[in-house]
Amino acid sequence: MHPNQRTAGANNPRRRHDATHTRTALVQGRALMLASYIKDIFLRGELLGEGVEPRWALGGKETQMIAFDKWVIFQTLFMDGWTGFLERFSAQDDTFWTDHQPAFHAYDYGANINIEVNEGIANLEEETVIRPAYLDGLDDEFDESDDGYDGESNSVPATQQGWGEIGGEEREDELDELCDQPTVEVEDNDSLFVSERVDDVASPIPPILSPGRIIDAEYRDIDGEVDANGPNGDEERERRFLEWMNESENTDIGQDNGTQLQDQEHQYDGQDNSQQQPLSPDTDGNDDVHPRQAPDISPASLPPSSASIPATEDQREHDALYSPGLMRLREALEAKYNLDNISHVSYALAVDVHCTAENTYPGTEGRVSRPVCLLADRNRVAGEFYGSNYTFYPLGFHPAYGNFTSDRPPAFLDNDLFTVMKENMSHQNQGADVLSFGFFQGYSNLKRSIRHGPHDLLASHGLATAALTIPSTEAQRTARLKDKQQRLLAQVRGRLTPDNPGASTPFARERQRVEAAMQANEFAFRFEQVISIDAPRLVRRRRNFSSVLQPIFQLMRLFLKEKQLYAGILRRFNPDIFPGVMVAFARVMEAAIAEMDRRFREAGSKGLGMALSEGVAALDRLGNFCFTGDPRVLPTKVMRLLGTMDSLKTCGWPFISPRMLDIRDGQGLVNLVGWPQLSNGRPVLMHVASLEYHYDRTVASNRHSQLWFAELGGRSIDGMDRMTTFLHEVFQDLWIPETVAFIARQVRRGLNRGIRSGGRSDVGEHGDADTGNEESAQAMIALEAWEARDSPFKTSNFEKLSAEVLKFDDRLMMNESKIVLKTRRDFAEEIFVALMEGGRKGHLGVESVAPTHSTWPSILRAAIQHTRGSFATRAQWVSGIAAAMVSASIEWVPGSHRRRLTHQQVVQLVGAAASATVLAARPDSLKRRALEAEARRTVDSVGVKRAKIRPRIDLGCKIPFKQIPDIVERGFTEIRRLFAKGDQRVLSHYCAAYCCLTDCLEDPLCDLMLILTLTITASSATPEVRPNTKGFSVTAKRRDPALLAANMVTRMLWFLRPEAFPWDKDQDTVLRVSEMTKKIEHKGVNNRMLRELGWIKVKGNRDSPRNCESRLTPKDELFKLRNDLMFLMKEPRTFIGSVFKSNKEEWVDRCSAIIKDRE
Structure with missing residues (x-):
C-alpha cells in the first residue's frame, strides 16, 4: 500500500509526498482484511479455479501463476470493488484505507528485446538543448507559478533558427500574439493506482531542426502567410501554435554507423x-x-498500435x-x-x-x-x-x-x-x-x-567448506544433516554428472565455461x-x-x-592472458580442493581439524573472489592477518602465510596469536560461518564448541571454580536468552492465532493489538514486559505473565494448579543425560530440554566431553548445573511433551541446590557437609522475614482415612477409561481392588498403605528400585502419579487382603493374580519396591521376588511403622528419610509438595 501523494485541500499540486521514509507494511489485522478481500475476488466466475483458495493464510508458502489476461481481470475487479471496500472500513473509523491507495507492480524481468540499427538511427543527430539560453530571461519573466504557467500570461519561447527565418519585427509581434492565445491542457483525473495529480501545461519548445527544414511551415498554410489581424487571425494563430507544439515532439537527426x-x-x-x-x-x-x-527477430503476434490518427x-x-x-x-x-x-x-x-x-x-x-x-x-x-x-x-x-x-x-x-x-x-x-x-x-x-x-556460479557457494569441514560423526546425528553432507560431497567429487564430473564440480565447471x-x-x-x-x-x-x-x-x-x-x-x-589467467587459477583451486578431500577421507570420522578446515574456507573464499571480485567474501581481519589482503593489493596474488596458517602437510598448523576473537574470547573461524549458512546455527555452534574445547582447550577447565564460572555463563548468557525467545515466540503465535480466531473474547474491528480486544492487548504488553525483565524465570515474574495470558486464552500457558514440581538436581540430571546419552533407548534427547535451534547444548556437551574426569565427575557436573540455575535465578522452566520442549507445560524447580562454594569441597567431607547445611539455611531464609514456621507433612487427607484420596480415585477412574474397550478381565481385577480398598478404609494397616502410596506419588521424580540394587532411585521418565497410585494400592492389597483376589485361576471375569502381575510389572510397581518400603517380607535372596516368595510383614511391625510415621509428620525430613530409607537431601526436595508450613 502506498500513501496518497496529495492530501485533500493541498494548494500546491506539484509538491510530491515523500514516501521514501514511510513504512508501507501492513499490521496483521489490516493484512488479514486485505487478504480476505483478494481471496473473495478469486471466488468470482472469471477467476474461479485459478488456484487461489480461501484456505491460504498469511505467512503461508502457497503460490500460484496465472495468465496475463486473468491478471488483468483481477486488477479490474480489484479496483471496481475498491470503493465498496473503502466504504465498509471508513465507516469503522479506520482512516488508513482512505489515506492509502493500492499500487500494482508489473515486472518483465529479463525480457530482452533486440534493437537493430536502422537507417533512422544511423542518421540520428546528437540531441541539443531545446530552450535557447537567450530566452531564459523571457521565461523567468512569465514564470510566476511553480509550474512555469499562469492562466493569464504564458511565455512561448522558440528556437533561434525559427525566429530568424521570420525576421525581428515579425518575431516580436508573433510572440505577443502567441502569448495572448495560450493553449491549456487539462489533466484527466482517472488514476487508479496512484494519487490524482493535476499537471499544469506549458508549451514545449521545438528542438533545433536539421538544415534544409524551414520553420515557415509552422506559421503559414498552403495559401501563403495568414493575416494575423484578420477576422480569423486568432483561430489561425492557435492552429499554427498547436502544429508547432506537435512538431517539437518529432525531430530528424542523423549520422551513419551500425550496431x-x-x-x-x-x-x-x-x-x-x-x-x-x-x-x-x-x-x-x-x-x-x-x-x-x-x-x-521473428515477428510476433501483438496488438496494433493504439494510434488511430493518421501519422x-x-x-x-x-x-x-x-x-x-x-x-x-x-x-x-x-x-x-x-x-x-x-x-x-x-x-x-x-x-x-x-x-x-x-x-x-x-x-x-x-x-x-x-x-x-x-x-x-x-x-x-x-x-x-x-x-x-x-x-x-x-x-x-x-x-x-x-x-x-x-x-x-x-x-x-x-x-x-x-x-x-x-x-x-x-x-x-x-x-x-x-x-x-x-x-x-x-x-x-x-x-x-x-x-x-x-546461483549458477558454483565457485561462490562455498560447497567444499560445507562438505569437508563438518565431521561425519557430527553429520550422523540427524538424517537431515547426513543427507545434506552426502549431497554436498557428491557435488564436490563430481558424482552428480558421472559422464563429465567437472560439469558439476566447483572451479572445474567455471574452468570449462571460461574455456x-x-x-x-x-x-x-x-x-x-x-x-x-x-x-x-x-x-x-x-x-x-x-x-x-x-x-x-x-x-x-x-x-x-x-x-x-x-x-x-x-x-x-590478449585472451591467453585474460581470461587465460582465470583458467589457471581454477586449476589451482581444483587441485587444492581435491587434496583437502583426500585428507578428509583419510581422517575418517574425525574429519578435518581446525587448520585444514580454515584452509578449505580460505580456498573457497579466494576462489569466489577470483571469479566475482566481491570484497565481501573476504573477511578483512582474518585475511589481513594471513597476509592475503596485502598480497592481493600489491601483487595480485592469493597468498596465505604459512606462518599463520600452514596447510601444506598433515593436519596443518594454525597460529592463533593475534587471531581475531569474538566477544566471548573465542576465535573467529571462517568455516563456521559457512556451516551456519549451509546447515543451521546449531551445527555451526556445535562445530565451534568442539574445536574450542577439543583443540584449543576451551577455558582449560581444571577445577571446580572454573567449571562453576563456565556453567553460570552458559545459563546466564545462552540458556536464558534462547529460552525466553522460544517461549515468547510460541506465546505470541498463540496470541495472534487467538486474535484471528476470536480467542475467548471478541476481537476488535481492525484485528491489531492497539485497537482490538483489551485482554489480548494486555497479554501482549505482559509478554513484552516479561521479556525485558532481568530475571524472567523467577516464579513471581511467571505469575504476572500467566495471569494476563490466561485471561485471553487458557490454552496458551499452564495455570498454577497444573504446574509440575521437580527438584533442581533432577532437572540437572535430565540435562546431563539428554546431552551425553540423548537418543539412546530409554533416554530423552536434547529436544526435551532445549529449543530446536538453541546453541547452549552443543557448548555444554563439548565442555563435558573434553574435560578430564579427574577434574569434574558426573555428580559434580550435575551439582554444578543445579548451582548455576540458582545463581541465574532460574526457578521455573518450560516442560516437555512427547519428547519435545513445550511452553504449555511448566516445571517449577524446588529444593535447595548446591551453590558455587559447595563444589570447592571434596564430596562426603566435613567441609562439604557444612557448606551444604549453610546453603540450605540460605535458601530457607530467602524472602521477607516471617514468624517462626514449623513445617510438617500434609497428605491432603485426615488420618485415619475415611475416604479414598483424590489421587487414588483419579487413578482408578483413568484405568476404567483406558480399559473401557480393552481386556475386561483386567478391568474387573481393578474394580475388585477398588471395592477392597473401600471396605478396608479406617483400618490402621490401610492407613499405612495409603501413607506410603501418597508419599511415593508425591515425589517430583518417580521412585524405583532398579534390579540388583538396594535403595530407591528415580526413573528417567516420570510416570503418571495417579496411575502409579492405583497400581501401587492394587499390588499392596494383594498381600493385605489376599482372600479378595483369585490367585491361581480366574474367578468369573476377574483375572488371576499370577497373570495380573505381568500387567502391573511395567507400571512402575514391583515387589522390589514393596520390599524396600517394608510392606512385605521375602523368602530367599532372589533380586526380583516372586509373589509366592513374598508375605505381608508381620502386623505388629507394620503397626509400629504406622505409629512412627504418624509421629514423624512433624519432622518432614525424618519422615521422608524413613519412607525412602535414605538421608539424601534430594528426596526431601522431591517430596516438597507434601511439606506444608504451619505456625
Missing part, C-alpha cells in the same frame, strides 16, 4: 541474447573495427527510428498497460562492445583480426565517478581490472548527454523532473558465460544503464510509450558514434 543494442525491462546481469558492438578502444584508431549484425511526416520519421523488435515492444506495452495508471516505468538499455586486435605482422593484413578481451580499468573508472560512488569488482585477483557498478551514470554520460536529455524532457513537460538515470554497470560477458543466474568462451571468442564488454520515467508527470499529450522509449535512441547514437567517450575506461587483453 545492435539491447533493451532490457529492468536491469539484469545474466541474459541469453548476446549483442555485439565493434569498438576500437584506443583513440588513435590503430585497430580494425568489424561490425556484426544479429539475425532479425504526420514527423511522426513517420519518428517511427522510422524503431526497429521491428522495439516497435513490437511499444505496441505490446500499449496493449497491456494504461500509462495513466502507472507511477514509474524503468528499463535497462544494454550494449555489448567487441574489440579486435590490429594485424601488424607482415603478411597478415588481409586476415581476420583476432578478438581481444576488454576489462574496465579501475583508475580510469574512478575518474568517471565522484568519490566512492561506485563499486569495483576485480577479476583474476588483479586489483586494477574487472567490472564495476554504480547507482548513477558515469561522468561521460551524466555531464553531457543525460543532462541535455533531462533538461529537454523537463522543458517539454512543464518543468517536471520526468526523466532519471539510475543504476549503471559495466562488466565482461565472461560473467554471463559462467553465471547466467545468480568455452575463449573458443567462441565471446569477450564482449557490456554496459547497462537503467532509465526511469515518472509517468504521472508527463503532460497529457506526451503520456504515451513513445515518450517512455524515446531516451533509447540518443544512447544508441552515442555508443555508435562517440566511442572515444567510453573507450577510455577500457583496457584490452
Whole structure:
C-alpha cells in the first residue's frame, strides 16, 4: 500500500509526498482484511479455479501463476470493488484505507528485446538543448507559478533558427500574439493506482531542426502567410501554435554507423541474447573495427498500435527510428498497460562492445583480426565517478581490472548527454523532473558465460567448506544433516554428472565455461544503464510509450558514434592472458580442493581439524573472489592477518602465510596469536560461518564448541571454580536468552492465532493489538514486559505473565494448579543425560530440554566431553548445573511433551541446590557437609522475614482415612477409561481392588498403605528400585502419579487382603493374580519396591521376588511403622528419610509438595 501523494485541500499540486521514509507494511489485522478481500475476488466466475483458495493464510508458502489476461481481470475487479471496500472500513473509523491507495507492480524481468540499427538511427543527430539560453530571461519573466504557467500570461519561447527565418519585427509581434492565445491542457483525473495529480501545461519548445527544414511551415498554410489581424487571425494563430507544439515532439537527426543494442525491462546481469558492438578502444584508431549484425527477430503476434490518427511526416520519421523488435515492444506495452495508471516505468538499455586486435605482422593484413578481451580499468573508472560512488569488482585477483557498478551514470554520460536529455524532457513537460538515470554497470560477458543466474556460479557457494569441514560423526546425528553432507560431497567429487564430473564440480565447471568462451571468442564488454520515467508527470499529450522509449535512441547514437567517450575506461587483453589467467587459477583451486578431500577421507570420522578446515574456507573464499571480485567474501581481519589482503593489493596474488596458517602437510598448523576473537574470547573461524549458512546455527555452534574445547582447550577447565564460572555463563548468557525467545515466540503465535480466531473474547474491528480486544492487548504488553525483565524465570515474574495470558486464552500457558514440581538436581540430571546419552533407548534427547535451534547444548556437551574426569565427575557436573540455575535465578522452566520442549507445560524447580562454594569441597567431607547445611539455611531464609514456621507433612487427607484420596480415585477412574474397550478381565481385577480398598478404609494397616502410596506419588521424580540394587532411585521418565497410585494400592492389597483376589485361576471375569502381575510389572510397581518400603517380607535372596516368595510383614511391625510415621509428620525430613530409607537431601526436595508450613 502506498500513501496518497496529495492530501485533500493541498494548494500546491506539484509538491510530491515523500514516501521514501514511510513504512508501507501492513499490521496483521489490516493484512488479514486485505487478504480476505483478494481471496473473495478469486471466488468470482472469471477467476474461479485459478488456484487461489480461501484456505491460504498469511505467512503461508502457497503460490500460484496465472495468465496475463486473468491478471488483468483481477486488477479490474480489484479496483471496481475498491470503493465498496473503502466504504465498509471508513465507516469503522479506520482512516488508513482512505489515506492509502493500492499500487500494482508489473515486472518483465529479463525480457530482452533486440534493437537493430536502422537507417533512422544511423542518421540520428546528437540531441541539443531545446530552450535557447537567450530566452531564459523571457521565461523567468512569465514564470510566476511553480509550474512555469499562469492562466493569464504564458511565455512561448522558440528556437533561434525559427525566429530568424521570420525576421525581428515579425518575431516580436508573433510572440505577443502567441502569448495572448495560450493553449491549456487539462489533466484527466482517472488514476487508479496512484494519487490524482493535476499537471499544469506549458508549451514545449521545438528542438533545433536539421538544415534544409524551414520553420515557415509552422506559421503559414498552403495559401501563403495568414493575416494575423484578420477576422480569423486568432483561430489561425492557435492552429499554427498547436502544429508547432506537435512538431517539437518529432525531430530528424542523423549520422551513419551500425550496431545492435539491447533493451532490457529492468536491469539484469545474466541474459541469453548476446549483442555485439565493434569498438576500437584506443583513440588513435590503430585497430580494425568489424561490425556484426544479429539475425532479425521473428515477428510476433501483438496488438496494433493504439494510434488511430493518421501519422504526420514527423511522426513517420519518428517511427522510422524503431526497429521491428522495439516497435513490437511499444505496441505490446500499449496493449497491456494504461500509462495513466502507472507511477514509474524503468528499463535497462544494454550494449555489448567487441574489440579486435590490429594485424601488424607482415603478411597478415588481409586476415581476420583476432578478438581481444576488454576489462574496465579501475583508475580510469574512478575518474568517471565522484568519490566512492561506485563499486569495483576485480577479476583474476588483479586489483586494477574487472567490472564495476554504480547507482548513477558515469561522468561521460551524466555531464553531457543525460543532462541535455533531462533538461529537454523537463522543458517539454512543464518543468517536471520526468526523466532519471539510475543504476549503471559495466562488466565482461565472461560473467554471463559462467553465471547466467545468480546461483549458477558454483565457485561462490562455498560447497567444499560445507562438505569437508563438518565431521561425519557430527553429520550422523540427524538424517537431515547426513543427507545434506552426502549431497554436498557428491557435488564436490563430481558424482552428480558421472559422464563429465567437472560439469558439476566447483572451479572445474567455471574452468570449462571460461574455456568455452575463449573458443567462441565471446569477450564482449557490456554496459547497462537503467532509465526511469515518472509517468504521472508527463503532460497529457506526451503520456504515451513513445515518450517512455524515446531516451533509447540518443544512447544508441552515442555508443555508435562517440566511442572515444567510453573507450577510455577500457583496457584490452590478449585472451591467453585474460581470461587465460582465470583458467589457471581454477586449476589451482581444483587441485587444492581435491587434496583437502583426500585428507578428509583419510581422517575418517574425525574429519578435518581446525587448520585444514580454515584452509578449505580460505580456498573457497579466494576462489569466489577470483571469479566475482566481491570484497565481501573476504573477511578483512582474518585475511589481513594471513597476509592475503596485502598480497592481493600489491601483487595480485592469493597468498596465505604459512606462518599463520600452514596447510601444506598433515593436519596443518594454525597460529592463533593475534587471531581475531569474538566477544566471548573465542576465535573467529571462517568455516563456521559457512556451516551456519549451509546447515543451521546449531551445527555451526556445535562445530565451534568442539574445536574450542577439543583443540584449543576451551577455558582449560581444571577445577571446580572454573567449571562453576563456565556453567553460570552458559545459563546466564545462552540458556536464558534462547529460552525466553522460544517461549515468547510460541506465546505470541498463540496470541495472534487467538486474535484471528476470536480467542475467548471478541476481537476488535481492525484485528491489531492497539485497537482490538483489551485482554489480548494486555497479554501482549505482559509478554513484552516479561521479556525485558532481568530475571524472567523467577516464579513471581511467571505469575504476572500467566495471569494476563490466561485471561485471553487458557490454552496458551499452564495455570498454577497444573504446574509440575521437580527438584533442581533432577532437572540437572535430565540435562546431563539428554546431552551425553540423548537418543539412546530409554533416554530423552536434547529436544526435551532445549529449543530446536538453541546453541547452549552443543557448548555444554563439548565442555563435558573434553574435560578430564579427574577434574569434574558426573555428580559434580550435575551439582554444578543445579548451582548455576540458582545463581541465574532460574526457578521455573518450560516442560516437555512427547519428547519435545513445550511452553504449555511448566516445571517449577524446588529444593535447595548446591551453590558455587559447595563444589570447592571434596564430596562426603566435613567441609562439604557444612557448606551444604549453610546453603540450605540460605535458601530457607530467602524472602521477607516471617514468624517462626514449623513445617510438617500434609497428605491432603485426615488420618485415619475415611475416604479414598483424590489421587487414588483419579487413578482408578483413568484405568476404567483406558480399559473401557480393552481386556475386561483386567478391568474387573481393578474394580475388585477398588471395592477392597473401600471396605478396608479406617483400618490402621490401610492407613499405612495409603501413607506410603501418597508419599511415593508425591515425589517430583518417580521412585524405583532398579534390579540388583538396594535403595530407591528415580526413573528417567516420570510416570503418571495417579496411575502409579492405583497400581501401587492394587499390588499392596494383594498381600493385605489376599482372600479378595483369585490367585491361581480366574474367578468369573476377574483375572488371576499370577497373570495380573505381568500387567502391573511395567507400571512402575514391583515387589522390589514393596520390599524396600517394608510392606512385605521375602523368602530367599532372589533380586526380583516372586509373589509366592513374598508375605505381608508381620502386623505388629507394620503397626509400629504406622505409629512412627504418624509421629514423624512433624519432622518432614525424618519422615521422608524413613519412607525412602535414605538421608539424601534430594528426596526431601522431591517430596516438597507434601511439606506444608504451619505456625
